[in-house]
Amino acid sequence: MLTEVSAGPYTVRGISVGGVYTSLQVPELGVVLDVGVPIRSFAGTDRIFLSHGHSDHASALGSLLGIRNLIGKRFPQVFLPAEIEAPVREALAVQGRLHQTDTDVETVPMRPGDTLHLGHGLWVRAFRTHHTVPSLCYQFFRRVSKLKPEHQGLPPEEIARRRKAGEPLFDEVDRLELAYATDTLSRVLETAPSLLESRVLILECTFIDGKRTVQDAQERSHIHLDEILARAELFQNEALVLMHFSQAYGPDEVHSTILARAPERLRDRLRIFAPPSGRWFG
Numbered sequence: 001m002l003t004e005v006s007a008g009p010y011t012v013r014g015i016s017v018g019g020v021y022t023s024l025q026v027p028e029l030g031v032v033l034d035v036g037v038p039i040r041s042f043a044g045t046d047r048i049f050l051s052h053g054h055s056d057h058a059s060a061l062g063s064l065l066g067i068r069n070l071i072g073k074r075f076p077q078v079f080l081p082a083e084i085e086a087p088v089r090e091a092l093a094v095q096g097r098l099h100q101t102d103t104d105v106e107t108v109p110m111r112p113g114d115t116l117h118l119g120h121g122l123w124v125r126a127f128r129t130h131h132t133v134p135s136l137c138y139q140f141f142r143r144v145s146k147l148k149p150e151h152q153g154l155p156p157e158e159i160a161r162r163r164k165a166g167e168p169l170f171d172e173v174d175r176l177e178l179a180y181a182t183d184t185l186s187r188v189l190e191t192a193p194s195l196l197e198s199r200v201l202i203l204e205c206t207f208i209d210g211k212r213t214v215q216d217a218q219e220r221s222h223i224h225l226d227e228i229l230a231r232a233e234l235f236q237n238e239a240l241v242l243m244h245f246s247q248a249y250g251p252d253e254v255h256s257t258i259l260a261r262a263p264e265r266l267r268d269r270l271r272i273f274a275p276p277s278g279r280w281f282g
Contacts, residue, residue, distance in 0.1 A: 002039065005271040007200045007239035010178055014039060016243040016273055018206045018222070021056050024243070024273075026178060029122065029140055033180045033202070038063035043071055047118065050080040051182050052135035053087065061088070062095035065103050075106055079116075079124070082109035083134035110136060123174070127192035129184035131221045137181035137188060139198060141174045178202070182244050185218060186227040189234070201237045202273075203228070204244035208257050211248055225258065232266045240266070243273035251275040 004013040014024035014033075021036035025045060032048045034057040043064055050058050061078070068074065080088060085107050096103035108116070112128035121142045129135040148170065151159065179198040181188055188195070195201055206212075206222035217224035228242070245254050251274040258272055 001275065002041075003273055003275055005241060005273055007178075007202075007241050007271050010200050010239075012200075012202060012241055012271070012273065014042070016245075018204070018244045018246045019056055020247055021060070022182065022244060023060070024180070024202065029178065031140070032064075033138070034058065034182070035061045035064050038067055040067055043067040044073055046073070046076045048076055048078045049124075049138050049180070050078060050084070050088070051129070051137065051180070052081060052131055052133050053084040054133065054183065057183065058088070062092055062099075062103055065092070065105065066099060066101060069101055074102065075104060077108055078105045079108045079110055079126075079138070081134040081136050082111050085109040112136065127181075127188070127195070129181060129188050130191070131183045131185075135183060137179060137184065137192065137195070139176060139179040139192075139195065141176045141198075143172055144175050146170060146173045175199075183221065184223065185221055186223045186231075189231060196234050197236050199237065200239045200241065201235070202241040202243060205242040205258075206244055206246050208245065208249060208254060208261075212246070225261065229261060229263070229266075232263050235266060235269070237269060239271055240269050241271040241273050245274055250279065252277050 002013050002015055010026050010028050012024055012026055015037060016022040022034045023037050023039055024033040025042050030045060030047055032042050032045045034051055036056040038060040092103040110126040112126055115123060115125045117123050123141050123143060125139045126136045129137045176198040178200040179195045180202045181195060182204040204223050205225050205228060207217045208225040214224045214226050254274045255272055262270055
């Protein structure tokens with residue numbers, strides 16, 4: 001069974017176990033985030049974002065494309081760190097020859113700071129994450145027009161009159177919707193502080209207690225719950241989705257440990273991306 005949580009206006013569904021596989025879907029945005037396992041119900045999504053090239057996040061891309069071929073879907077967009085574009089295309093070409101099937105995609109290489117319009121008012125911006133290989137986190141946002149402060153309070157008919165006359169009444173602002181950051185040192189929260197302001201933040205939390213120390217996490221370029229709790233006051237997100245837990249913990253342990261340790265001001269906004277009980281899928 002896939003895990004599914006509601007986070008603000010968004011649904012996050014899929015599966016994530018640190019070092020094993022991660023693949024998430026946010027249907028309201030029409031995106032798949034990483035493909036460490038081929039999930040059949042994700043095959044109709046046309047925009048795929050790879051955080052990096054490690055196998056637990058990217059190795060099932062060819063298999064997902066095979067499923068897409070079976071249902072008549074072709075040529076998705078694959079957004080990925082620019083440094084891994086050529087190797088990913090080479091790997092897909094090999095898989096295509098092995099399976100005698102079409103594995104062609106439209107790759108969209110991105111570098112830190114790149115911003116792209118995805119259509120229908122939705123944009124994405126890439127930030128550098130801090131891992132052992134080239135890696136990115138992605139922030140999705142909408143650009144909206146907002147009435148300038150000095151014009152707020154004007155009656156609608158006056159706004160319409162001035163707008164028709166060409167008066168600049170509005171500012172264009174970015175409404176930060178959802179961000180995804182995985183396989184990274186916690187300092188990404190300092191190097192990309194706007195992540196803390198996204199309406200929803202999906203953030204890795206590989207280790208959650210004393211079984212592994214913060215130093216252990218940092219040596220593996222991952223995040224420890226201790227580092228998140230130390231920054232509890234900084235998170236302005238409506239929902240904080242923690243995921244990518246180590247397989248050293250069972251789902252029950254993940255839920256009970258995080259809920260017991262989280263401060264009250266953060267607890268209500270936490271979404272724990274793990275099955276409610278039992279074992280990890282697979």
